[in-house]
Amino acid sequence: MRFLLVEDTLDVAEAIAGRLGNAGHVVDLAQTLEDAWHFAVTNDYDLVILDMNLPDGSGLNFLKRLRQEQIVFPVLVLTARLSVNDKIGALDYGADDYMVKPFDFGELEARIRAIVRRGSTQSDRSIAVGNLTFDMAERSLTVDGKEVELTRRETILLEIFLTNRGRVLEKEELLTRLFGLESNSNANAVELYVARLRRKLEGADLEIRTLRGIGYQARDTVQGKSA
Template sequence: MRILVVEDTEDVAEAILAHFTRQGHACDLAATLEDASHYAGIDPYDLVILDINLPDGSGLVFLKQLRAAKNGVPVLVLTARMQVEDKIDALDFGADDYLVKPFDLRELEARARAITRRQHGASEAVVNAGNLSCNFAARTVSVDMAEVELTRREFILLETFMGNLNRVLQKDELYSRLYGLTGEAGLNAVEVYIARLRRKLGNADLEIRTLRGLGYQAMIKTDRPPA
């Protein structure tokens, strides 16, 4: 996933970034509403983790801006407020979920996985594409029930394709999912990871097509030869 973390408390922000980065996700950090708006206007995100109390205003202002712009990115709100009214406000403004501070990073990650799965129409942790099975919670992949070992970035790439079947994804978008805005690798890194993923999933029903000048498209094969 590519995640925008909007949080001004330094130690909380660092803990969130470190946790999700270890899991292989690309994360960008915004400490103010202004920075959050800037980042959101550059590239799409798979998830926004949004603190309510920010130096230049309420995070709910940013949330309302996203929804007014028809941006349906999943938003998980972080709040130190315990009142039911505050939680209702967040949900009414378009938040997908909320978590009260202090929180366990494992719960934050589980909630993040859940709302992004729902965004792509998958309510379960395990998503299948023909004989390919991907467990987003356990971060495991199997083809014909045989486990396939993927690196963190290979899994992130597969997760992106599984959540965007039949959609053409540009190389720039895939790069941002893998490295975020501050990545130092070149765009050719995307081609390298796709080549590795294709090799490891050679017997899978998922086909990753290269569309010259457009990008890449993942589709379920309909002409799989008989065993």
């Protein structure tokens, strides 16, 4: 998944980004509301992790602006504030959840998974497509009950395809969701990782189609199989 982290305290930001990065996610970091808004209007995110106190204003104002502009990314608010009114304000403005600093990283990851689940059709932490099962918490894949080892990038790519089944994904979108702001990567890298993932999904009930000149589309093959 791809997250936008809006946090100006560098050690906190690096710790969160490192933890989520090690779990196989891409994290874009904004340390001001101005940068955060630029990211929000130019990219798609699975979740925004938003600090309340930024150098150029309040995270509440940023959240309110997101909702006024009908930008519907889920938002998890992080803050050192303890006031119940602050919590109520964040939720009333459209936050999906709220955590007070300091926090436990395990709880942060669990809350992120819960928010993402609420925005999908999945009722638990796993996505199943026929003989394929992907555990979103453990970042693990099994096909026909056998574990398949994936690299970090392959895991990110698989999760993108699984949570966007049936949708056409352009190469540029996959590029930014796979590599974030790494400028040295190009569309050839996307093709490489798609090819690698296809090889590891051999025999799985998930097909990744190439739509020439457009991008890729993942679809279930279970319904097309004869009994």
